Amino acid sequence: MDILITHGGLARTRSMHVRPAQLWLILSALVVAMLLLSGTVYHFVFLKAVRDGWPVVSQIVGPVVGRDAVQRERYTRENLDAMAQKVGELQAKLLKLEAVGERVSGLAGLKPEELRALDDAGKASTSGPASELSVAKGAGGGPFVPAAGPSGAQLDQLVELLDTQADRSGDVFVLVESRLLERRLEMLMVPSIAPVDVPVGSGFGFRIDPFNRRAALHTGLDFAAPTGTPIRAAAGGRVLEADRDGAYGLSLQIDHGNGLITRYGHTSQILVQPGDVVRRGQEVALVGSTGRSTGPHLHFEVLLGGVPQDPAKFLARGESLDAAARTSAEVTPATRLRKSR
Known part of the structure; x- marks a missing residue:
């Protein structure tokens, strides 16, 4: 492709030869530049116009930007609701596990003061923001469905609290395992099996x-x-x-x-x-x-x-x-x- 460049009637005409590959490269560069320029104008002009309420521009681009914001808000809310549902199910499982742990600990002979010591340690470890949340006591369950929808900060606090509860339940089961093993070892030290596997001939x-x-x-x-x-x-x-x-x-x-x-x-x-x-x-x-x-x-x-x-x-x-x-x-x-x- 030849391009002729002239500056006037008496000026000398210049000729520029452009190959097809060079032409495509120039067009691609122009497209990229236009995209960058459009993005810059959108983020730094249109969004600012909507936020600051510019008289004309905000009325033109406001509906478009508003639709995008609504879509992002809906997407974020759906994700938060799904996360809240999962956190609620996890909370219900942990509460059931805690109830089972309390019953098993009683069968293993754990003293109430030992469990209270674990509770006191758990309360001390949750003295931060997560401790401000209301937590159900005793047996319970069901999905977690907040009235106004959870925020990201609330979900973070719930996850931190559930992590503490999981640690506490794990400590209880370790203690129960230790007590049961002690009892098993005590049983091994008490005569409880016949020394010869034959019927007794003469008794005591x-x-x-x-x-x-x-x-x-x-x-x-x-x-x-x-x-x-x-x-x-x-x-x-x-x-x-x-x-x-x-x-x-x-x-x-x-x-x-x-x-x-x-x-x-x-x-x-x-x-x-x-x-x-x-x-x-x-x-x-x-x-x-x-x-x-x-x-x-x-x-x-x-x-x-x-x-x-x-x-x-x-x-x-x-x-x-x-x-x-x-x-x-x-x-x-x-x-x-x-x-x-």
Whole structure:
């Protein structure tokens, strides 16, 4: 394309040759410049004219700008309402979770003052603007539907408050887990599983002595089983004695703490040594017929403060040997340390 440029009748005419690519580049630059100019005029002239109420310009561009503002306001309000709905649903779930936490904490034996300490800490942490919002107490729920529509600042305060409530519920459940684990560990230290998985032959109480045929007190339970049958610890503890003990023959005693001791008599072999720490369900000896015995069996005793107790009262709350072995394997010192973290 050739462009002729002249300044007058006597002036020399100039010729400029423009290639198609250059022409498109010039046109593109002009379009971009016009767009930038239009945006600048719109934002710095038209919007200012509407805000300041210029006599003529504001009346011309006012309806257009007003429609844009209304659309933006509606879009913003719809987003805020959707966020408020989600926040309300989250609040309802947290309230239900808090109610469940209070019930579970009562079952776990948490004292009311411990929960009050958590509440006081939560109140102290929400002493800022979020604490000015009204929060429902006790069980409740339902969506959050504000009367006049929430603002962005109100939603921020609600989210901050819900975050505090979630932290508080998490602390309650951690404390409940700790209490339940303590109880489980206490149960592991109480004789609650039969040392041999066979029926009881002779129970606790008075009976006819098999040797002299006279009435005598039988201070434990007899479990008749073939020689070499494994004997498992009825609870976790420390081996107190493992040696021959008169009428008990080759016997074993395990100290479970708090004056509670279990005795395993007439064994053919002891698999642990004094001072060893054993877990519930661990094999500690083998059935035999040593000492004052008429045949292979285990004589099992439970002593509290040195006084024989009826072992059946302890074993009645127990479980099978296989389940006990799995439980004792799960709750080891390493497991307790990992759970405490």
